[in-house]
Amino acid sequence: MMFGERGIQIPSRQAEAHSSEETFTEDGIVEIPQAVIDDIDEEELDEDILRVKVETDRAFFNHMLLARPAAVPMTPAQAMERDDLPTGNGTFVNKNISDRRELLFGDKLHKYLKSQGKKSLVELMKEAVEESGTDGALADVWNDVTSVLNRKTVASRDDVTTTANLLEDACRYLQKVFTDHMQTVVERNLEIAERGGIPGKRGLVNAFLKVGTEEPFQPEDDSIDGMPTWQVTYHCVRAGDMQAAAETLNRLKSFPQCATLVASLNHVAKHKKLDAELKKKLKVEWRHNVGHTKDKYKRALYAALLGGLESAALADTLENWIWFKLYPLHVDPQLTPLLFQEVQKAVSIDYGEQYFMSNGPSEFQYFFTALWLSGQFERAIYLLHECGQRVDSVHVAILAHKLGYLRMSVKSTDEMLVVDPNDATKCHLNLARLIVAYTKNFELIDVPRSLDYWFLLKGISTPTGSDVFEMAVSRSVYLTGQCDAILGTLTPDGRREKGLIDEYLDDPSEVINRVASDTELTGEWDQAVSLYLLASKSTNAAKLLSSEISETLRADNKEKIGELVTVAEQFKRVQKGCQAAEYATLSLLVDLAVLFDHCRNDNADTAYGISSHLRLIPTEPDQVTVIVNEFHMVPQKVREVLPDMCLHLMKCLVDHCIRQSTSLANRGANAANTSMFSSSNRYVKQIKAIVLYSATVPYKFPTHVTSKLLQLQASLGF
Numbered sequence: 001m002m003f004g005e006r007g008i009q010i011p012s013r014q015a016e017a018h019s020s021e022e023t024f025t026e027d028g029i030v031e032i033p034q035a036v037i038d039d040i041d042e043e044e045l046d047e048d049i050l051r052v053k054v055e056t057d058r059a060f061f062n063h064m065l066l067a068r069p070a071a072v073p074m075t076p077a078q079a080m081e082r083d084d085l086p087t088g089n090g091t092f093v094n095k096n097i098s099d100r101r102e103l104l105f106g107d108k109l110h111k112y113l114k115s116q117g118k119k120s121l122v123e124l125m126k127e128a129v130e131e132s133g134t135d136g137a138l139a140d141v142w143n144d145v146t147s148v149l150n151r152k153t154v155a156s157r158d159d160v161t162t163t164a165n166l167l168e169d170a171c172r173y174l175q176k177v178f179t180d181h182m183q184t185v186v187e188r189n190l191e192i193a194e195r196g197g198i199p200g201k202r203g204l205v206n207a208f209l210k211v212g213t214e215e216p217f218q219p220e221d222d223s224i225d226g227m228p229t230w231q232v233t234y235h236c237v238r239a240g241d242m243q244a245a246a247e248t249l250n251r252l253k254s255f256p257q258c259a260t261l262v263a264s265l266n267h268v269a270k271h272k273k274l275d276a277e278l279k280k281k282l283k284v285e286w287r288h289n290v291g292h293t294k295d296k297y298k299r300a301l302y303a304a305l306l307g308g309l310e311s312a313a314l315a316d317t318l319e320n321w322i323w324f325k326l327y328p329l330h331v332d333p334q335l336t337p338l339l340f341q342e343v344q345k346a347v348s349i350d351y352g353e354q355y356f357m358s359n360g361p362s363e364f365q366y367f368f369t370a371l372w373l374s375g376q377f378e379r380a381i382y383l384l385h386e387c388g389q390r391v392d393s394v395h396v397a398i399l400a401h402k403l404g405y406l407r408m409s410v411k412s413t414d415e416m417l418v419v420d421p422n423d424a425t426k427c428h429l430n431l432a433r434l435i436v437a438y439t440k441n442f443e444l445i446d447v448p449r450s451l452d453y454w455f456l457l458k459g460i461s462t463p464t465g466s467d468v469f470e471m472a473v474s475r476s477v478y479l480t481g482q483c484d485a486i487l488g489t490l491t492p493d494g495r496r497e498k499g500l501i502d503e504y505l506d507d508p509s510e511v512i513n514r515v516a517s518d519t520e521l522t523g524e525w526d527q528a529v530s531l532y533l534l535a536s537k538s539t540n541a542a543k544l545l546s547s548e549i550s551e552t553l554r555a556d557n558k559e560k561i562g563e564l565v566t567v568a569e570q571f572k573r574v575q576k577g578c579q580a581a582e583y584a585t586l587s588l589l590v591d592l593a594v595l596f597d598h599c600r601n602d603n604a605d606t607a608y609g610i611s612s613h614l615r616l617i618p619t620e621p622d623q624v625t626v627i628v629n630e631f632h633m634v635p636q637k638v639r640e641v642l643p644d645m646c647l648h649l650m651k652c653l654v655d656h657c658i659r660q661s662t663s664l665a666n667r668g669a670n671a672a673n674t675s676m677f678s679s680s681n682r683y684v685k686q687i688k689a690i691v692l693y694s695a696t697v698p699y700k701f702p703t704h705v706t707s708k709l710l711q712l713q714a715s716l717g718f
Contacts, residue, residue, distance in 0.1 A: 104128045279332075
């Protein structure tokens with residue numbers, strides 16, 4: 001069972017079970033009835049399998065959402081109204097869209113895609129945040145995001161180079177946040193700060209410390225400008241100005257108990273990294289001083305360089321706490337992924353949601369900041385989604401994906417977030433599920449915007465192996481009926497006018513071909529033919545028409561065969577590049593359709609002439625051998641029609657002979673000279689040839705056709 005519908009019933013190839021009443025031979029051996037194997041139409045079975053695949057793909061979006069509902073309930077998409085139809089420039093009018101913020105983000109994404117990636121997606125997202133008036137927690141979220149994701153990765157996500165770049169960007173951002181904080185405090189207390197016109201961060205630090213917002217402590221060693229040296233140094237380091245920090249350290253060169261700390265800070269100021277040997281000496285110095293060093297800023301500087309030390313006195317805010325976790329890794333001369341994983345583990349597992357969001361989802365921004373700045377992008381995006389921030393979660397994920405930072409789940413059917421069983425800090429995000437959940441709300445009323453998001457999934461496969469983008473386009477055509485607007489149209493002279501799909505692909509023929517194939521499998525043959533022509537797949541269109549004509553002739557559907565012949569003639573006029581063999585097959589079937597029509601209308605003379613011209617059925621017994629020997633050249637779709645063609649032609653000829661014979665008899669003509677049943681009559685010759693042909697041609701005629709042919713022959717008395 002699939003999606004609540006009956007599956008395909010595949011005929012059994014096993015022998016039927018024999019009766020419990022066994023039959024014994026004379027030798028006493030059980031006689032088992034001969035196995036009965038059902039005939040299976042392999043081509044029909046293949047079509048059924050493909051049809052199930054199409055329905056599976058089309059149900060893929062709904063199936064994912066129904067099986068695992070999205071965290072936030074969404075309003076069902078409204079049906080497209082007449083005013084929502086595409087306008088002349090290929091856009092849609094959407095009266096039902098009311099979320100301006102959602103539209104702004106969608107518009108920026110569209111501009112990015114239209115520029116083929118030439119425009120900066122980071123800057124476009126910043127514009128969307130600003131123009132939409134995003135503030136509060138979400139503004140902080142986007143500050144976190146764009147400060148870390150500001151360039152494409154130069155290596156794989158888990159490469160140490162990528163980790164080093166993330167640490168550098170995260171520390172720079174945290175240092176900027178700290179600088180902005182000091183600036184705000186100073187501006188609110190200008191009289192106390194007495195900054196005057198002193199430029200640079202050193203002047204800002206001095207002014208900030210004059211305000212005296214921090215708790216009293218026991219300063220050690222020297223002072224500078226009337227303020228403790230270690231306090232000034234720490235604030236310069238925390239603000240990211242190592243040169244200013246180095247200048248304050250000149251006063252401490254004469255203090256041997258902290259000589260290595262001073263040397264280490266000077267080395268970082270010059271080289272941005274600690275020296276491996278210097279770090280070893282610094283550890284020794286720290287172990288020597290740890291017991292009697294009371295200055296919290298001096299202790300904090302040891303912690304900033306060595307990491308893993310107690311720095312609770314100054315890790316009083318989330319930003320400070322994270323900085324003390326990341327900065328030691330940033331300056332570490334021997335950075336390894338394992339060191340970074342320890343920080344990630346502390347954030348997401350040791351502390352986790354229960355700590356950062358102890359008061360509920362309303363505090364999601366704190367946990368998001370900790371996750372994001374520690375490089376756990378997948379968990380951070382999933383957190384936004386689970387907390388109802390669907391617009392932001394989707395566009396943050398898109399930004400991370402396009403810049404190369406997002407770990408993607410292997411299967412499109414995976415859960416939204418997949419945790420690596422071997423490493424709990426490593427997660428993968430199912431971007432397909434996230435975007436599908438997002439577009440579900442407007443896929444019927446805003447096709448262009450939906451296509452923008454679905455195009456991002458190009459290259460991702462559905463459970464059946466289909467490309468998600470191609471499948472989404474096919475599904476959209478199926479649901480909305482806006483085939484011309486989405487895929488383009490074909491002009492009377494065979495030229496293709498562009499549609500929405502051309503905004504994404506230079507050559508959309510493969511996508512259009514996919515839609516045509518899906519349309520064919522759902523039975524909409526006329527639209528499928530048009531789509532194959534639109535995709536420049538004339539051979540596929542010819543195959544489809546041949547198959548439909550062959551099947552319809554066998555079903556004797558007079559009305560449909562007329563439509564097919566009309567479409568086939570139009571196809572022959574506009575097609576380009578159709579393979580000669582398929583074109584010949586279609587032309588032959590069109591001729592056969594004409595022959596069938598004349599047979600139905602009892603036009604024996606015309607039917608005889610056409611059959612003689614086609615040379616598919618012998619017109620006299622002497623031709624049977626020749627026609628049978630040429631049978632191997634007859635296309636398969638034509639072969640399938642042969643039994644019905646023989647039957648229709650023979651019935652037409654027999655009826656004609658009987659009518660003519662009756663007419664002559666009524667006029668009293670000489671039976672010996674005018675009998676329509678004479679062996680010299682051309683119709684009689686073909687009737688005999690048809691019976692002989694049906695018995696010798698290497699193609700099995702259905703039993704009922706063979707019986708009817710013999711009955712018709714017998715009706716003439718021979």
